Amino acid sequence: MSVSAAIHRKIQLCGYGRSLDNTERMGVEQYRDYLCQLHQVVRASIPLMELAVQRCDASHPVESQLIAYLTEHIEEERGHAELLVRDLEAAGMPEAQLLLRVPDAAIAELVGAQYYWITHYSPLALLGYISFLEGRPPTEQAIAFWQTATGLPDAAFHSLRLHSEADPGHWQALDDFLDTLDLSAAEVELIGLSAMQSAQRAGAAWSGLVQRWSH
Numbered sequence: 001m002s003v004s005a006a007i008h009r010k011i012q013l014c015g016y017g018r019s020l021d022n023t024e025r026m027g028v029e030q031y032r033d034y035l036c037q038l039h040q041v042v043r044a045s046i047p048l049m050e051l052a053v054q055r056c057d058a059s060h061p062v063e064s065q066l067i068a069y070l071t072e073h074i075e076e077e078r079g080h081a082e083l084l085v086r087d088l089e090a091a092g093m094p095e096a097q098l099l100l101r102v103p104d105a106a107i108a109e110l111v112g113a114q115y116y117w118i119t120h121y122s123p124l125a126l127l128g129y130i131s132f133l134e135g136r137p138p139t140e141q142a143i144a145f146w147q148t149a150t151g152l153p154d155a156a157f158h159s160l161r162l163h164s165e166a167d168p169g170h171w172q173a174l175d176d177f178l179d180t181l182d183l184s185a186a187e188v189e190l191i192g193l194s195a196m197q198s199a200q201r202a203g204a205a206w207s208g209l210v211q212r213w214s215h
């Protein structure tokens with residue numbers, strides 16, 4: 001089995017999904033909660049990748065390839081946090097209010113774990129996190145659901161749209177990259193662990209939202 005297929009399988013075992021079954025109370029307020037949570041994750045994307053680049057050893061063959069991959073991916077993700085800010089503004093939430101929100105502990109665990117792996121073990125861990133995030137873009141059905149539930153204009157959906165279009169390509173590029181690397185067994189284990197941990201903590205963060213919406 002290829003490395004990318006093994007990672008997909010591990011992520012799948014975690015059973016992550018953003019269920020929208022709890023439709024009774026869904027509306028603008030819930031959509032804002034969702035975008036705020038996305039922003040709490042996405043605003044850390046470029047800083048995490050920059051940190052990983054800094055921690056790479058350019059003389060290590062795999063890590064030098066990681067530098068090249070991340071340098072390119074940083075450009076692909078540039079502006080995405082700001083896009084969420086604009087979507088939220090179109091949904092009636094100013095940036096100051098967004099930044100005041102205390103992130104769920106599950107978000108700090110999701111993103112924070114990467115700071116640990118990168119700083120105290122290996123920047124390769126970030127590939128598991130990216131694989132999880134790029135592999136779960138919003139579906140067309142989910143976007144249609146939110147549009148109907150909120151009645152908001154298209155201007156509030158740029159971020160979901162962009163990710164539903166761009167992330168499948170980002171995911172494929174990452175898979176291709178993973179499968180060209182000459183990884184040790186420990187590195188494959190690390191990337192898989194990071195992916196599974198990401199799926200679990202993101203699942204907990206989504207459950208936190210659903211719980212908030214059902215009260």
Ligand SMILES: [Fe+2]
Pocket residue numbers: 076077080163
């Ligand atoms: Fe993005």
Ligand SMILES: [Fe+2]
Pocket residue numbers: 077134166167170
């Ligand atoms: Fe992406």
